[in-house]
Amino acid sequence: MKNKLQYKWYAVYTRPRHEKKLSLALTEKKIENYCPIIEKIKQWSDRKKKVKEPLFRSYLFVRVSEKEYYNAINTKGAVRYVSFGGKAAPIRDEQIENIKKVLQNKLDFNISSKRFDIGQHVEIEHGQLRGTKGEIISYLGKKYLLLRIENIGYSLMVKISPKMLKTV
Numbered sequence: 001m002k003n004k005l006q007y008k009w010y011a012v013y014t015r016p017r018h019e020k021k022l023s024l025a026l027t028e029k030k031i032e033n034y035c036p037i038i039e040k041i042k043q044w045s046d047r048k049k050k051v052k053e054p055l056f057r058s059y060l061f062v063r064v065s066e067k068e069y070y071n072a073i074n075t076k077g078a079v080r081y082v083s084f085g086g087k088a089a090p091i092r093d094e095q096i097e098n099i100k101k102v103l104q105n106k107l108d109f110n111i112s113s114k115r116f117d118i119g120q121h122v123e124i125e126h127g128q129l130r131g132t133k134g135e136i137i138s139y140l141g142k143k144y145l146l147l148r149i150e151n152i153g154y155s156l157m158v159k160i161s162p163k164m165l166k167t168v
Contacts, residue, residue, distance in 0.1 A: 005065035007032075008090040011082040011152045012060045012073065019054040022077035031072050032063040036099050055103070055111065059152050061096060082151050089151040094133070098147045101129050102156055109158045110144070119146070122165040129158070133168060 014022050023035040036055035041048055054060075059082075062072045069088075073081060081088035102109055105128035119135040122145065135146040137157070144157035145165075 005067060007063050007065050009034075009061050009063050009093060009096050010088050010090060011149075012062055013079045013082055014058050014060055015077050015079055016058060018077035019058065019060050022060055022075060025075045025077060026060075026062060026072060029071060029075065031068050031075075033072075034061040034063075034096060034100070036061075036103055038103065055099070056149075056152060056154055061091065063096075084151070091149065091151050095147070095149050098129075098132055098134070099149065099156065101132060102147065102158055105129065107158050107160075109156050110139075112139075112155050112157060113153055121168045123168050124160065124164050125166050126164045129160070134158075136162075136165070 012022070019035050020037075023033050026033040037052050038055050039050055039052050042051050060078075062068075064072050072078065083089055107128070119137050122134060122136055124130055124132045124134075124145070129145075132145075132147070135148075137144055137146045139157055142159065143162065145160045147156040147158065149155065
């Protein structure tokens with residue numbers, strides 16, 4: 001009986017401004033990857049323009065098995081896997097799904113690399129993020145749902161009505 005390949009998400013640290021290029025190169029190699037993109041309005045002295053930028057500068061996520069592990073990191077633009085103790089640190093599927101849900105539903109959020117104390121754990125009962133689990137925090141006097149992306153040290157802070165939440 002053959003062993004099924006086990007696929008896990010990993011964060012790849014990229015060369016500066018190579019997130020989109022690396023994503024294209026990995027896609028050409030048929031390696032599943034995710035580069036969260038947001039649209040921002042940039043102000044120049046003479047004009048404003050909408051631009052698409054990576055949500056996390058110098059990071060990209062890949063979903064690989066042991067078979068593709070080295071092929072992914074040996075792609076032009078990749079620097080190294082985010083690792084702890086010398087081993088690439090896997091990222092839980094639900095953390096990637098949370099990022100996708102927030103971006104797909106165009107929710108109002110902030111991004112932070114600040115470490116937050118663990119707060120009350122909740123699950124969203126209604127709306128576009130139904131089933132998403134996170135923590136309630138207070139930041140700048142407002143309440144947010146904190147979605148941690150632990151291994152790269154970032155968190156998404158989503159504004160959400162307490163009416164939509166239940167305690168876990």
